[in-house]
Amino acid sequence: MIRKLDDNTVKVCCSVNGCPTVEKIDEVYYKVTDDSGNSIVVKKDELELMGDAITTINEDQQLING
Numbered sequence: 001m002i003r004k005l006d007d008n009t010v011k012v013c014c015s016v017n018g019c020p021t022v023e024k025i026d027e028v029y030y031k032v033t034d035d036s037g038n039s040i041v042v043k044k045d046e047l048e049l050m051g052d053a054i055t056t057i058n059e060d061q062q063l064i065n066g
Helices: 044-048 050-059
Strands: 002-006 009-012 021-024 029-033 039-043
Touching: 029 044, 039 044, 044 050
Parallel strands: none
Antiparallel strands: 002 009, 009 021, 021 029, 029 039
């Protein structure tokens, strides 16, 4: 479940204690904070590829973006 907390922040819950958040910093950068409070800042296009990264790892295949 993804819940919008405010105009720039969403919480990603998967029915486990603690839920990561994604916060829009500006038009290019986003801050991702995990369950333990650790955070990284990534570019929007990098964040959009994260789902594909999980698929690639789990399906043992390489996705090519041209």
